[in-house]
Amino acid sequence: MSDRSKIDYIDASINPLGWGCFGPGGTDREPKRCEYCYAQTIAKRHLRKCRNCNEFVPHWHPEELEKLSHWKKPRRIFVESMGDLFGDWVTSSIPFEVLRQTFYNRQHTYLFLTKNPKRMVREVNEFFFEYDTPRWETTRHWFGTTITNQADAFQRISELWKLHSPNGWLSIEPLLGPIYLRLAGINWVVIGAETGNRKGKVNPDPEWVKDIIEQCRAAGVPVFVKGKIAERFPVQEYPEGWRQREWAGR
């Protein structure tokens, strides 16, 4: 399978926890996966030679981290696009090891995204402290949280503020309602709609999208609209200093 990512704004993804997730607040005994989970749909459609991946149960794939040193040219890499590296069920040594490898392979830019920013903040701050990482070394690491509605925005953005990193980002995907954002400390916003044909799927009202774009404009934050809603709102801005893609060939 190609390592080239299908996510619009990155070059590649790695999944050191395989394909699998128990969902926000879920456990191995009681998964609480999101109804709209795109990753689980992909896992069902594309069977791999790994039972846990096929059953969407998170597990350790350390060989995914080896890709980082094999890729010599800089890439913009999504870390754990098929799960959540900072879910409460993840063994405590794993986020640390993943962070260690990403700081070791400095040629790339890394995007982390979680629905559990509280744990991400704890893990990342502990890592910074242990490795005495200066702020400038974190500029190629982007730490973000997913929000889909106003309640997420209140809780998760305030957690993200506690991270001592210069690069905070938000993935508003799928957008399920109007959202008022407090964008202090946020350097990039991505907006997307739910994909697939799930019963009960929410198609975002164009006003919700327009309103978020306007909030980003007012705060001077670049915004990237993904997928189908980009047909109506063709706004695809990247953070300052990013090229459209880091890596433009095979």
Ligand code: SF4
């Ligand atoms: S957190 Fe992400 S990967 Fe996990 S169940 Fe929800 S949508 Fe799927």
Ligand SMILES: [Zn+2]
């Ligand atoms: Zn697997």
